[in-house]
Amino acid sequence: MHTHHPILEQLQAPLKRIKPAALAVALSGLTMAAQQVGATVSAPALQAVAAPYYGARADVEGLAQHGYVEAQFFVNGRAQKYKQSGSWASDGKWNASVASSGNPYSTLLIVRRPSDPAKFNGVVLVEWLNVSTGYPLDVDWGMAREEIVREGYAYIGINAQKEGITGIQKLKQFGDLYKPGSIPDDKLAFDIFSQAGKAVRDQAAVLLGPLQPKVVIATGHSQSAAAMVTYANAVQPLESVFDGFLIHGRGLTGLKLSSSDNIPLSASLRADTTVPIFMIQTEWDINLGGATSKQVDTSKLRHWEVAGTSHADQYLLDNIALVSQREVGWTPPACKRPYNSAPFYLVENAAIHQLKNWIVDGTAPSVAPRLQRDFFGSIKKDADGNALGGLRLPDLDAPIAKYGVSNSTTGSLAFLDIFACVAGGSTTPFTAAKLNSLYPTHDDYVRKYKAAADSAVAKGHILAVDRDAVVLKASQAAIPK
Template sequence: MKRFLPRTKRRSRPVAVLGVLTAAAVLSAAAPPQIAAGPIAEHATPKTADLAVAAKPVATPIVTGPIPAAMPPGTDLTHNYPQLAAEPGFDVSGRGYVEEEFFFEGKATRYDTPPMADGVAVSTDHPYRTRMIVRRPDTPAKFNGVVIVEWVNVTSGYNLDVHWQESRDYLTREGYAYVGVSAQRVGVQQEPYGLTAWSPTRYGTLDVTAGGTITDDSLSYDIFSQAGQAVRTNPAVLGGLRPDTVLAVGQSQSASRLALYYNSIQPLARVYDGFMLFVGSGGPFRTDVPAKLLRISTETEVALNRVPYQADSRVLRSWEIAGASHVDYWFMMNRMQGVARDGLRPFEFACDRPPLSHVDTKNVLNAGYHHLVNWVRHDVQPPTAPRIRTMPTPDGVVIPRDENGIAFGGIRLAEVDAPIATNTGENSGPELCRLYGSHQPFTAEKLASLYPTHDAYVRAVRNVTNSNLRKGFILERDAAETVREAEVSRVGTSHPLPIP
């Protein structure tokens, strides 16, 4: 396994006074007013931006917790446990990790986020209270010094920690700490799956709308800054662990919000050392912001023309994964278990083509974390990657494909360069089908023509995977697992197993 370069001592930065960590109190306060469902704002654009006020330095919030759970997740009808915590099939404690939930509160500044410019503070001192979920090594010896702070995704109406679910094996193996932050109204207060509606018993005191007066998420940027400040300055949040690198990450809608954050808030707050934006729209990005930014996109975003071209620079790197989809099969298999247990919104898979690409995007994400940390700590730039090939049309772009229906260009994992199916980032149909991509297995005859023997298939997978390992798009442990899966498959035998 490739390891991080040794850590160097970081320069200290001015911080606010430490927040107070108290024992969890009985949550007896009345729940804040419920906000009617409505469209999710792409970004905050308060009409009063011309009445700008002086922004305050990022405050350190008051942190309460860890908040105890009444019963094991899934066994309490009042949901008095962290939403989507203690995921089925993944033993956090068995990995030497602790999972805890905290509430944090304070007063937030409302920001306008003008394109490619510093944010404008519209008003200040708006009270809020929300939550963070923390997963950390149980001893300092296991901690690699890096904290991943995720702006959790709320597109489905609940708090989905995509980066954790995608890369939890890698993160726990390598000693990262993880913090998931609920910063938006939909995830905190929108019925029926927002926290206050999902469990009034546990979450009834949370409010990110200043009592229902600010419902456009323009407080979310400062809330996210204050979460990072708490991670940096309050040792109890991480059980006494002392971070030296704090990264902001987000997926899809959350990545798009972090694009605005990077351009408008990071120059003011400077809480985060680096950013990973996964499958989000947004950009272009400023090049005068010192924080490093790695943008990872799948074929879906390219097909939807949501990845505006911008050349790589000393602070920006863009990767695109061929054949991958916005939501992939492996992630969805993990996600469905927790969603079903917690009674959250079910999924619709009646798409026009078989949904969910099997390209394993987590392998590229894991490599991305590795490179981003060394980029932030030592200015070792990540590898550059070719873009997915496109052709312009009056309505956007078209992705040309080879005889197997697979795109050209991009980062090419074994699923596309030693294929046993056509994986794409494109689909259509109801609900979120356009984000699921497609997976159409090859016929037995086609497999036999491509891989006349099992060894031929394993060699093809090994060659592609070793090439990606040399280029830096997959790490050693994930590369070995990819080859091992090919070795135990029956591709190229006289009795191949059905491909899921």
């Protein structure tokens, strides 16, 4: 059975697979007892299996040429279960207590890191892997991989939920490799995530080799973003594991700690957070859950709404397709319209960069305008059907298409196909006549696009290095036709 949540019901499609045999042998002997009670991180029995392991990307993304290595571990430990304490209100000031402890689990952890300590920037991103498709999916890696490797971040993906490990166990190509994995129920998920975060520092020699971590950031998208809302509101105040949070694609509220919790239908992130929290939402997310716009920016909270973007942009879905075929046999579906090509991933790159600076030197990100609403609360659109207000990508201020947040398959009723089309939104290119009216010459288009990109850089909404790449792409586009 799939794990569902209103916002997560639209994204992803399974992952990938690799053949880093040499790396596996090099890491296979690493084992260390955790410094905290109950957690043990060890390399899985990978060296004994002649098949690739799940979730690997080095072969398709050329990590070695970027000076990165990839490894995989089982995390074996005993976790706590939490429960709600008192009533939870929409302000996110949620109290929790330990319901039980000593609950055994064994799960998957993925590491991608610089091999050279000189390349490492000291920051580790820990992602709560998304399992809404039935398998763990590394969404933040898929979106921000370019920024991660060029700036020297270390990345860890932890499968905290039962469905992720049971999904991998169904994949015949891995034999019994993942048979030892076990998460009895998702009540353990929040402490499993905490233990992964703590292990970054307590067991750095195992997970990160020679790297010395200085900052540990928690991330999560869609269903995992809902988990991050609850974690930041209720668990972080108890455990103080993470130095900051990146939350994106969230729904109206969080995930329950236990089935008996009475969780509000919509909730903000708590304003009294002691660590920075950066929340970025696409137009798709806001269209589905407009109440998240009530989040107030503070000295520790930042909320960005990105006009014209969908829950999973074309950049992410193309990457998922690249690696998912070999693991679960998924190929991109035939959608009625092409995926939304507005590059939300550029904003995530900038958000990670700014969140790092916020934590390290106290430089808070800029405040971005919210999407404009009409009398009925719907997002306002211009004459071409594109959103007004919000954080503006150059693709929205020098548009060549309508960037929509709805789509569907051309007939397939397969869960993953519907999931990808609906989450992927749509792109409807302008007609040649429309393009000629907007941009009489190619130079005119490039000039307007460049000005919009420069404005986004000046506001801190995209990075200069990404600006250069998209301006080059615009200069090579056949606009006008």
